[in-house]
Amino acid sequence: MDISRLEQDVPIVKQxxxxxxxxxxxxxxxxxxxxxxDSPLTMEDVLDAAARLDRFASYFKTAFPETMxxxxxxxxPLMEIARMKEYLQQAYTCEIGGKLYAKLDxxxxxxxxxxxxxxxxxxLSTAEKIALDHGxxxxxxxYAIFASEAFRQLFSKYSIAVGSTGNLGLSxxxxxxxxxxxxxVHMSADARQWKKDxxxxxxxxxxxxxxxxSIAVANGRALAASDPYCHFVDDENSKTLFLGYAVAALRLxxxxxxxxxxxxxxxxxxxxxxxxxxxxxxxxxxxxxxVFGDNxxxxxxxxxxxxxxxxxxxxxxxxxxxxxxIGLSNRTVADGLAVGRASGFVGRVMMPHISGCFSLTDQxxxxxxxxxxxxxxxxxxxxxxxxxxxxxxxxxxxxxxxIQNATHLVWATGGSMVPEAEMQKYYQTGKSLL
Numbered sequence: 001m002d003i004s005r006l007e008q009d010v011p012i013v014k015q016x017x018x019x020x021x022x023x024x025x026x027x028x029x030x031x032x033x034x035x036x037x038d039s040p041l042t043m044e045d046v047l048d049a050a051a052r053l054d055r056f057a058s059y060f061k062t063a064f065p066e067t068m069x070x071x072x073x074x075x076x077p078l079m080e081i082a083r084m085k086e087y088l089q090q091a092y093t094c095e096i097g098g099k100l101y102a103k104l105d106x107x108x109x110x111x112x113x114x115x116x117x118x119x120x121x122x123x124l125s126t127a128e129k130i131a132l133d134h135g136x137x138x139x140x141x142x143y144a145i146f147a148s149e150a151f152r153q154l155f156s157k158y159s160i161a162v163g164s165t166g167n168l169g170l171s172x173x174x175x176x177x178x179x180x181x182x183x184x185v186h187m188s189a190d191a192r193q194w195k196k197d198x199x200x201x202x203x204x205x206x207x208x209x210x211x212x213x214s215i216a217v218a219n220g221r222a223l224a225a226s227d228p229y230c231h232f233v234d235d236e237n238s239k240t241l242f243l244g245y246a247v248a249a250l251r252l253x254x255x256x257x258x259x260x261x262x263x264x265x266x267x268x269x270x271x272x273x274x275x276x277x278x279x280x281x282x283x284x285x286x287x288x289x290x291v292f293g294d295n296x297x298x299x300x301x302x303x304x305x306x307x308x309x310x311x312x313x314x315x316x317x318x319x320x321x322x323x324x325x326i327g328l329s330n331r332t333v334a335d336g337l338a339v340g341r342a343s344g345f346v347g348r349v350m351m352p353h354i355s356g357c358f359s360l361t362d363q364x365x366x367x368x369x370x371x372x373x374x375x376x377x378x379x380x381x382x383x384x385x386x387x388x389x390x391x392x393x394x395x396x397x398x399x400x401x402x403i404q405n406a407t408h409l410v411w412a413t414g415g416s417m418v419p420e421a422e423m424q425k426y427y428q429t430g431k432s433l434l
Contacts, residue, residue: 001321001325003017003325003326006315010314010315012024012314013311013314013315013326016304016307016310016311016314016323016326016328016359017326017327017328019304019305019328019361020304020359021304021358021359021360021361021364022304022307022310022357022358022359023356023358023393023396023397024310024313024314024356024357024358025355025356025397025400026313026351026354026355026356026357028316028351028352029352029353029354029355030352030353031294032289032293032294032353033293034352035289035352035353036289036290038352039349040239040349041239041242041243041246041286041349043290045243045246046243046246046247046249046250046287046290047250048243049121049243049244049246049247050247050250052121052124052125052128053073053074053120053121053124053244053247054073055128055139055143056072056124056128056143056146057071057072057073057143058072058142058143058144059072059143059144059145059146059147060072060073060074060109061144062144062147063146063147063178063179064109064110064178066109066110067109067110070109073251074108074109074110074116074117074120075108075251076103076104076105076106076107076108077104077107078101078102078103078104078252078255078256078259078409079101079102079104079376079378080099080100080101081100081101081102081372081375081376081378081410082099082100083375083376084100084102084371084372084375084376084388085099085100085391085408086375087371087374087375088100088371088388088391088392089395091371092392092395092396094392094395094396095395096391096392096394096395096403096408097395097398097403097404097405097406098267098403098404098405098406098407098408099406099407099408100391100408100410101261101407101408101409101410102376102378102409102410102411102412103248103252103409103410103411103412104378104412105117105248105411105412105413105414106378106380106381106384106412106413106414106415106416107416110171110174110175111167111170111171111174111175111417112170112414112415112416112417113167113170113171113336113413113414113415113417114167114245114280114284114411114413114414115167115168115170115171115172115280115414116171117244117245117247117248117280117283117284118168118238118240118241118242118243118244118245118279118280118283119162119168119171119172119175119233119241119244120171120175120244121240121241121243121244121245121247122172122233122238122240122241122244123160123171123172123175123176123179123181123233124175125240125244126160126231127146127151127155127179127181130154130155130158131146131151131154134154136150136151136154146179151179151180152179152180153180154180155179155180155181156180156181156182157229158181158182158229158230158231159181159182159183159184159224159227159229159230159231160172160176160181160182160183160184160230160231160232160233161183161184161185161186161220161223161224161230161231161232161233162184162185162186162220162232162233162235163185163186163187163188163213163216163217163218163219163220163221163235164185164186164187164188164191164213164216164235165187165188165190165191165213165216165276165335165336165337165338165339166187166190166191166192166195166335166336167195167336167413167414168233168235169185169186169187169191169195169199169204169206170195170198170199170417172185172233173185173199173202173204174198174199174202174204176204177202177203177204178202182205183203183204183205184204184205184206184207184220185199185204185205185206185207186207186209186216186217186219186220186223187206187207187208187209187216188209188211188212188213188215188216188338189208189209189210189211189212190212190213190331190332190335190338191208191335192335192422194418194419194422196208198417207219207220212330212338212339212340213276213277213338213339213340214322214339214340214341217234217235217236220232221234235277235279235343236277236279236319236343236344236345237343237344237345238279239345241279241283242279242282242283242286242345242346242349243283244283245279245280245281245282245283245284245286245287246283246284246286246287246290247287248283248284248287249284249286249287249288249290249291249292250287250291252288252291253291253292261407263292263295263296263407264295265294265295266405267295267405267406267407268295268296268297268401268402268403268405268406268407269288269292269295269296269297269406269407269409270296270297270299270390270391270394270401270403270406270407270408270409271284271285271288271296271297271298271299271409271411272299272301272386272387272388272389272390272391272408272409272410272411273285273298273299273300273301273387273411273413274300274301274302274334274336274337274383274384274385274386274387274411274413275300275301275302275309275337275342275357275386276302276306276336276337276338276339276383277308277339277341277342277343277346278300278309278342278343278346278347278350279343279346280413281298281300281411282343282346282349282350283346284298284411285298285300285350285353285354286349286350286353289353297355297401298353298354298355299354299355299356299357299358299387299390300354300356300357300358301357301358301359301360301386301387301389301390302337302357302358302359302360302386303332303333303334303337303338303359303360303361303362303365303383303386304328304359304360304361304362305323305328305329305330305331305332305362306323306328306330306331306332306334306337306338306339306340307323307328307357307359308322308323308330308339308340308341308342309342309346309347309357310357310358310359311323311326311342312341312342312344312347313342313347313351313354313357314357318342318343318344318347318348319341319342319343319344319347320344321341322340322341323340323341324340328340332362333362333365333366333382334362334365334381334382334383334386335381335383336381336383336413336414337383337386358389358390358393360386360389362382363433364389365382365383365385365386366382366385366426366429366430366433367430367433367434368385368388368389368430369381369382369385369426369427369430370427370429370430370431370433370434371430371434372385372388373427373430378412379415379416379418379423379426379427380412380413380414380415381414381415381418381423381426382426383413383414384412384413384414384415387410387411387412388410390408390410391408391410394408
């Protein structure tokens with residue numbers, strides 16, 4: 001690949017290559033009606049996924065008593081963070097029009113991250129199909145029977161595997177093992193030790209690699225391909241994962257209605273989503289576009305050294321280029337975002353829908369982490385702060401968007417499961433930088 005030629009053709013590549021923080025607006029974005037006409041996925045697909053998750057609510061109440069208070073629905077709080085908005089305006093000398101909210105997927109039940117959406121959904125879809133194929137389930141059954149010994153015995157003949165930098169592995173591993181599957185998680189070098197420990201404590205096999213995410217996924221995929229009783233959760237290409245994430249938009253619409261938050265042409269919605277390989281943020285953004293159409297603007301946020309979706313979309317090369325190809329390290333404290341090559345499937349599906357991408361340094365994530373803890377007493381892992389810089393960037397590019405009566409929504413992707421000692425280290429690092 002001729003990188004110097006690419007730099008000439010797409011000047012922003014040089015900034016990405018230099019590890020600079022970059023704000024990229026997508027000039028290939030289309031009006032929603034036009035974009036959705038070419039989409040391989042539809043609202044019917046998302047509604048089908050939502051119905052499947054609803055069927056499993058009674059299983060969650062039985063197997064995970066902590067979900068009783070939400071009636072077996074795995075959903076996260078929506079919270080206004082006005083003090084954080086004040087901090088951002090003062091720290092960056094900008095005016096953020098409208099209100100600032102956090103979607104606290106960091107506090108989703110069982111596995112404490114956004115991956116409890118798509119990850120759980122793919123495991124449940126797999127379990128449902130096996131049970132239906134074996135004739136021990138009818139769709140109108142009470143799905144609490146998935147917690148029974150007969151179902152565990154059936155699933156013990158099957159295995160589920162996934163490659164992960166951490167949070168997807170936690171979600172897939174914990175739920176698969178609970179259902180009775182043999183679960184294995186192929187973890188890249190970036191994965192935190194506590195995540196590996198938690199998986200092993202839940203009866204999950206953890207396979208460790210000294211290399212990055214792409215190698216962990218490739219090895220997991222290859223091993224699963226040789227076993228007809230193994231389902232591989234393909235984070236790079238799975239439509240099932242993608243649809244599980246998309247259900248979040250239907251749930252968010254209800255939360256907006258409950259909190260009397262208007263989204264229309266005069267009150268646009270700006271959503272900032274931390275992005276690794278792309279499945280989670282892509283699925284959520286796709287769902288949001290289906291629900292809110294042209295009135296929502298979605299942005300992917302990445303570390304400067306792992307800006308794979310930004311690189312893939314800005315060049316139009318998607319998964320045909322990696323950050324390593326332009327000399328970046330793919331090393332970042334934001335372990336969930338330590339991905340060098342973006343999903344080609346997500347990049348192509350979302351290209352006509354996404355408003356833009358931006359990157360930020362690890363140091364900035366740490367500062368935002370400490371500031372959110374100080375202003376709102378919300379503690380997140382570093383990767384979950386990637387989106388928090390978005391409202392500042394939008395304020396600085398106000399000529400491109402009308403943001404006066406906007407709702408800004410930062411998707412807080414993980415953090416509640418981080419051990420206290422580890423979280424304190426994150427916080428102290430951020431405080432030392434403020």
